[in-house]
Amino acid sequence: MTTPIQEKQAVIIKFAGDSGDGMQLTGGLFTDDTAISGSDLATFPDFPAEIRAPVGTIAGVSGFQLHFGSQRIYTPGDRFDVLVAMNAAALKVNIKLVRKGGTVIINEDGFDSKNLRLAKYDESQNPLDDNTLEGFEVIKIPVTKMTREAISESTLGTKEKDRCKNMYVLGFLLWRYNRSMDTTMKFLTSKFKNKPEILDANHKALMAGYHLGDTMEEFNDRYTVKPAQLAPGKYRSIMGNDAIVLGLITATKKLGLPLFYGSYPITPASSILHSLSKYKNYGVRTFQAEDEIAAVASAIGASYGGSLGITGTSGPGLALKGEAIGLAVMLELPLVVIDVQRGGPSTGLPTKTEQSDLMQALYGRNGECPLPVVSCSKPSDCFEAAMEACRIAVQHMTPVILLSDGYIANGAEPWRYPKASDIPEMKVSFAKQQDDGSHFMPYQRDEKLARAWAIPGTPGLVHRVGGIEKEDVTGNISYDPANHEHMVKTRERKVEMIADYIPEQKIESGHESGSLLLLGWGSTFGVCESVTNSLTQLGYSVGHAHLRYLRPFPRNLEELMRRFDKVVIPEINNGQLVKVIRDKYLLPAVPFNKIQGTPIAHEELFDFALNLVDKG
Amino acid sequence: MAIDSNPNGVPYTLKAKDFATDQDVRWCPGCGDYSILKQVQTVMADLGKQPHETVFVSGIGCSSRFPYYMETYGLHSIHGRAPAFASGLKIANPNLSVWVITGDGDALSIGGNHFMHLLRRNFDLNLLLFNNQIYGLTKGQYSPTSEEHKKTPSTPYGSIDHPVNPIALALGSDATFVARSMDRDPKHLKDMLVRADAHRGTSFLEIYQNCNIFNDGAFEVFTEKDSKPDTTLLLESGQPLVFGKEREKGIYLDGFTPRVVDLAAGGLTKDDLWVHDDTDQLKANILARFFDSPTEGANALPRPFGVFYQTDRPCYEEQVHQQLNATISSLGEGDLDKLLAGGSTWEIK
Numbered sequence: 001m002t003t004p005i006q007e008k009q010a011v012i013i014k015f016a017g018d019s020g021d022g023m024q025l026t027g028g029l030f031t032d033d034t035a036i037s038g039s040d041l042a043t044f045p046d047f048p049a050e051i052r053a054p055v056g057t058i059a060g061v062s063g064f065q066l067h068f069g070s071q072r073i074y075t076p077g078d079r080f081d082v083l084v085a086m087n088a089a090a091l092k093v094n095i096k097l098v099r100k101g102g103t104v105i106i107n108e109d110g111f112d113s114k115n116l117r118l119a120k121y122d123e124s125q126n127p128l129d130d131n132t133l134e135g136f137e138v139i140k141i142p143v144t145k146m147t148r149e150a151i152s153e154s155t156l157g158t159k160e161k162d163r164c165k166n167m168y169v170l171g172f173l174l175w176r177y178n179r180s181m182d183t184t185m186k187f188l189t190s191k192f193k194n195k196p197e198i199l200d201a202n203h204k205a206l207m208a209g210y211h212l213g214d215t216m217e218e219f220n221d222r223y224t225v226k227p228a229q230l231a232p233g234k235y236r237s238i239m240g241n242d243a244i245v246l247g248l249i250t251a252t253k254k255l256g257l258p259l260f261y262g263s264y265p266i267t268p269a270s271s272i273l274h275s276l277s278k279y280k281n282y283g284v285r286t287f288q289a290e291d292e293i294a295a296v297a298s299a300i301g302a303s304y305g306g307s308l309g310i311t312g313t314s315g316p317g318l319a320l321k322g323e324a325i326g327l328a329v330m331l332e333l334p335l336v337v338i339d340v341q342r343g344g345p346s347t348g349l350p351t352k353t354e355q356s357d358l359m360q361a362l363y364g365r366n367g368e369c370p371l372p373v374v375s376c377s378k379p380s381d382c383f384e385a386a387m388e389a390c391r392i393a394v395q396h397m398t399p400v401i402l403l404s405d406g407y408i409a410n411g412a413e414p415w416r417y418p419k420a421s422d423i424p425e426m427k428v429s430f431a432k433q434q435d436d437g438s439h440f441m442p443y444q445r446d447e448k449l450a451r452a453w454a455i456p457g458t459p460g461l462v463h464r465v466g467g468i469e470k471e472d473v474t475g476n477i478s479y480d481p482a483n484h485e486h487m488v489k490t491r492e493r494k495v496e497m498i499a500d501y502i503p504e505q506k507i508e509s510g511h512e513s514g515s516l517l518l519l520g521w522g523s524t525f526g527v528c529e530s531v532t533n534s535l536t537q538l539g540y541s542v543g544h545a546h547l548r549y550l551r552p553f554p555r556n557l558e559e560l561m562r563r564f565d566k567v568v569i570p571e572i573n574n575g576q577l578v579k580v581i582r583d584k585y586l587l588p589a590v591p592f593n594k595i596q597g598t599p600i601a602h603e604e605l606f607d608f609a610l611n612l613v614d615k616g
Numbered sequence: 617m618a619i620d621s622n623p624n625g626v627p628y629t630l631k632a633k634d635f636a637t638d639q640d641v642r643w644c645p646g647c648g649d650y651s652i653l654k655q656v657q658t659v660m661a662d663l664g665k666q667p668h669e670t671v672f673v674s675g676i677g678c679s680s681r682f683p684y685y686m687e688t689y690g691l692h693s694i695h696g697r698a699p700a701f702a703s704g705l706k707i708a709n710p711n712l713s714v715w716v717i718t719g720d721g722d723a724l725s726i727g728g729n730h731f732m733h734l735l736r737r738n739f740d741l742n743l744l745l746f747n748n749q750i751y752g753l754t755k756g757q758y759s760p761t762s763e764e765h766k767k768t769p770s771t772p773y774g775s776i777d778h779p780v781n782p783i784a785l786a787l788g789s790d791a792t793f794v795a796r797s798m799d800r801d802p803k804h805l806k807d808m809l810v811r812a813d814a815h816r817g818t819s820f821l822e823i824y825q826n827c828n829i830f831n832d833g834a835f836e837v838f839t840e841k842d843s844k845p846d847t848t849l850l851l852e853s854g855q856p857l858v859f860g861k862e863r864e865k866g867i868y869l870d871g872f873t874p875r876v877v878d879l880a881a882g883g884l885t886k887d888d889l890w891v892h893d894d895t896d897q898l899k900a901n902i903l904a905r906f907f908d909s910p911t912e913g914a915n916a917l918p919r920p921f922g923v924f925y926q927t928d929r930p931c932y933e934e935q936v937h938q939q940l941n942a943t944i945s946s947l948g949e950g951d952l953d954k955l956l957a958g959g960s961t962w963e964i965k
C-alpha cells in the first residue's frame with residue numbers, strides 16, 4: 001500500500017558513516033539530483049583529518065549535510081530532519097543534532113558489538129534498544145545484508161560488494177524524495193565505463209534500495225519538494241574551489257594573459273591545483289612546486305615574464321609565502337595569492353573551516369607592506385571574487401590576496417552561470433619601446449599610481465628590479481631616507497586608491513538603516529542573510545552588508561555603518577575584522593565569534609542579535 | 617642604456633661594455649666578483665646575446681647584486697629562491713636566455729631545496745654559483761661550503777659543520793651539466809661560460825671566488841702560479857687526467873679508487889691513465905669526490921676544473937608547452953561557455 005506523496009518546503013539531511021562508507025559520494029550524488037530537481041540548496045561536507053582513521057571509530061566519521069527547499073536556502077541548516085547513520089559511531093556523533101521528531105535511518109549492520117565498542121558505547125548499551133532514539137522516527141535497514149543479497153550473483157569479493165552499500169542507501173533516499181535514478185545512473189555509467197562488473201553491482205544495489213521503499217510495509221512515506229523560485233536562467237551546481245578555478249580561467253581569458261598557477265598541495269586548497277591542471281587546453285600552466293615559497297616565487301617569475309602568476313594555499317602556506325609576497329609588493333607586479341583558510345594556528349584543524357587568516361592577509365609580512373584583500377562569500381561567489389582579484393592585480397600592478405575557506409571550498413550550491421560573452425573584456429597592456437629613444441623609467445606611475453608592466457623580451461626596456469628600496473620613477477637602488485618614506489606612502493596610497501575602482505558597499509538584504517547591521521565577510525554570508533530575514537520578518541530594522549573588499553574598504557562603508565545603531569560582526573575566529581573596523585572608524589562594533597571549526601548556526605546568531613535589538 | 621636594435625629591428629653588434637650599466641659597482645675593491653662580471657659581459661658580447669632577450673635572476677648576497685651591473689633585464693629576488701623565480705619565468709617565456717646568479721649561502725643553505733629541484737627538473741638556463749666559502753654580505757659567518765674548524769664571528773671556537781660538496785650535490789640531483797671554474801682564470805672561466813650557455817638544460821657552473829675581505833685566499837692553492845699545477849686538474853673530454861708542473865703526474869683508476877701516479881717513476885704510462893669522458897656519469901661521481909684538502913700531502917688528489925658531466929635530457933619548460941599543445945590538439949582550444957556550464961545543467965524558465 002502506498003501513501004500519498006507529501007509536500008515539504010525544506011529538508012535537511014545528514015549522511016554520516018565511516019570514511020570508507022562513501023558518504024561524500026552519496027551526499028554529492030543526492031545533491032546533484034536535488035539541484036536538477038530545481039531546489040535551492042546548500043551543502044556542508046565534514047571529513048575527518050585522517051585519510052583512513054580506524055574503521056568504525058568516532059575519529060573516522062565522515063559526514064555530508066544537505067539543506068534543500070522550495071524557498072531560498074542560505075545555510076546547510078542547524079538541525080537535521082533526517083540522519084542517515086551507517087554505523088554506531090556516526091549515530092553517536094550526530095544524534096544530538098537531529099531535530100525532535102526527525103527521522104533516523106539506520107544501517108542495523110553497523111551496530112554489532114564491535115561497532116558499538118569502537119563507538120565507545122558502554123558494554124551494556126545498544127542505542128538501538130535503549131531510549132537514545134526516543135522521539136524520532138526510526139527506520140532500521142540491514143543495509144549491508146540487503147546489499148549483499150541484491151548482488152549475490154556478482155563475482156565481486158565481499159569487500160567490493162560492501163562498497164556498494166552507499167548506493168543502496170542512495171536508492172532508498174531517491175525513492176523517498178520521489179526522484180528518478182537517471183542522474184545517478186548516468187554518473188555511474190560514465191565512472192565505471194571500463195569496469196562493467198562494478199557498474200552492474202552498483203546499479204543493482206541502487207535499484208534494490210529504490211524498490212525497498214515500495215515493498216516496505218511501514219515507513220513508506222514519500223516526500224516531494226517543489227522547485228524553488230530562482231531567477232530564470234541556466235543553472236549548474238558548483239563548489240567553491242571549482243568556482244575559483246572558473247573565475248581564474250575566465251579572468252585570464254578576458255585579460256588575454258596566460259594563466260600560471262604555482263602551488264604546493266595543502267588541504268583545503270589542493271583541489272584548485274587538481275582542477276586547473278585539467279584545463280591545459282585553456283592555456284593553463286600548472287606547476288607543483290617543491291614548497292610554498294617556490295610556488296609563490298615561480299608565480300612571481302611568471303608574472304615578471306608576462307603571464308598572470310597565481311598561487312594558492314591555506315594558512316600555513318601563506319605564512320611561508322610572506323617574504324616573497326613582500327617582494328611582489330616592491331616589484332609592483334601582478335600576483336594573485338589564494339588562501340583557502342582552515343582552522344589554525346599551526347596545523348590546527350586542517351579539515352575544518354575558520355576565518356582566522358584575515359590579520360595574516362592584511363598584515364602578515366615584514367615592513368610596511370600593503371596589498372588589496374578580496375574575499376569570497378559563498379561557493380558561487382568565488383567565481384566573481386576570483387575575477388576581481390585578477391582584475392585588481394593586473395590593472396593596479398599589485399599582489400592581491402583572495403580569501404576563501406574550507407566551508408566555501410567544499411560546499412555546493414546552484415549557480416546561474418553566465419554566458420562568456422556577457423562577461424566584459426578586461427584591459428591590460430604591456431609597456432612598449434619608447435619612440436623617442438628615451439630612457440625607460442620602470443617606476444613611472446599612471447593615474448592609478450600603477451607602474452608599467454615591462455616584460456623581458458621587449459626591446460628597449462631593459463631594466464633591473466628587486467626588493468631593495470628604489471628611487472621613485474627611475475627604480476634605481478636608493479637608501480635615501482626621504483625617498484623611503486615617500487615610497488612607503490606611495491605604495492600605501494596606491495592600494496587605498498583602489499577604493500575608487502571598486503563598487504560602493506551595498507545592503508544585501510533587510511533595512512538600509514535602523515537598529516542593527518550585520519556586517520559580515522566570507523562564509524558567514526548565508527547565516528547573516530537568514531538571520532536578517534528572520535529578524536526583519538519579526539519587525540526589527542535589521543540590515544545585512546557583506547564585504548567582498550577587505551582592503552581597501554568600499555569608500556561608503558563608514559557612512560553605511562553609521563546608519564545603524566549597532567553593528568555586529570559575526571566571524572568564525574576570535575574577532576579579526578571587528579578589530580580592523582574599530583581601529584579604522586573608531587566605531588563600537590560588536591563581535592560575535594564561534595571558533596569550533598564549523599559554520600555559525602542560524603540559532604546562535606539569531607539569539608545573539610535578537611538580544612541586542614530587544615535591548616534597544 | 618643600450619638600444620638593442622636599429623629601427624628596422626636589426627640587432628647592433630654589441631661589445632662587452634654595452635652590457636655594463638650606469639650603476640656604480642659596489643663590491644669591495646679586489647673582490648673576485650669583478651673578474652666574473654667582466655668575463656660574463658665579454659661572453660655576452662662574444663655570443664651575440666641581445667640584452668632584451670637576456671635576464672639575470674639572483675637571490676641575496678654580495679654575488680646576487682650582479683644583475684644591477686648587467687645591461688639586460690634583471691630580477692634581484694629574495695634569499696635562496698632565485699631558482700624558483702627563474703622556473704616560473706622560463707615557463708612564461710621559454711625563449712629568454714636566463715642566468716641565475718647565486719652564492720654558496722644563497723644556493724646551498726637557505727636555497728638548498730630549490731637548488732636540487734631546479735637541477736632535476738632541467739630548465740634550460742644557466743646557474744652560476746659564486747662559491748667564496750663564506751657569507752660575504754652578512755660580514756663573514758661560515759657558510760655550508762666552509763671547511764671544518766673555521767673561525768668566524770659566529771664560530772669563535774671553530775665551526776663544527778661538515779662542508780657540502782656542491783659538485784657531488786649537483787650530480788646527485790641529476791644535473792645535466794656540471795662544471796667548475798675560478799675567478800682567477802679568465803680564459804677558463806670564459807670557456808666554461810660559453811659551454812654552459814651552449815648546453816640545453818640547466819647548466820651548473822661552480823666558480824671559486826675570492827672574498828678578499830672575509831675569506832681571503834680560500835682558493836689560493838688552486839689559483840696561485842706556484843701551487844696551481846700540482847693542486848688542480850684540468851678536465852678535457854677525451855684526454856688523460858694529467859697534471860703537475862712538468863705534467864709528470866696522472867690519475868690512474870684502480871677499480872673504483874683513483875690514485876695519483878708518478879709518470880716519471882717508470883711504472884704506469886700515460887696510456888694507463890684515466891681518460892676523461894664527460895658523458896660518463898659514474899666516473900663524474902668519482903671525480904666529484906676529488907675534494908681533498910691540497911695540503912694533505914703528496915698523495916692528495918688534485919681539484920678538478922672543467923666539465924665533469926653533461927647529458928641531454930628534455931627541458932622542463934619545453935615539455936610544459938608540449939603538453940599544452942598536445943592537449944589543445946586532442947581536446948581543441950578550450951571553450952569558455954563549455955567550461956562555465958560544466959557537466960550537468962538545468963534551466964529555470
Ligand SMILES: Cc1ncc(C[n+]2csc(CCOP(=O)(O)OP(=O)(O)O)c2C)c(N)n1
Pocket residue numbers: 676677678679680695718719720721722723746748750751752753754759
Ligand atoms: C630571509 C633572509 N635571511 C637572511 C638574510 C641575510 N643574508 C643576506 S645574504 C646572506 C648570506 C650570503 O651568503 P652567500 O650566498 O654565500 O653570498 P655572498 O655574500 O657570499 O656572495 C644572508 C645570511 C636575508 N637577506 N634574508
Ligand code: SF4
Pocket residue numbers: 642643644646647648649678679748752753826827828829830
Ligand atoms: S665582502 Fe667579500 S664577497 Fe662581498 S664584495 Fe666584499 S670581497 Fe666581495
Ligand SMILES: [Mg+2]
Pocket residue numbers: 677719720721746747748749750751752759
Ligand atoms: Mg658566499
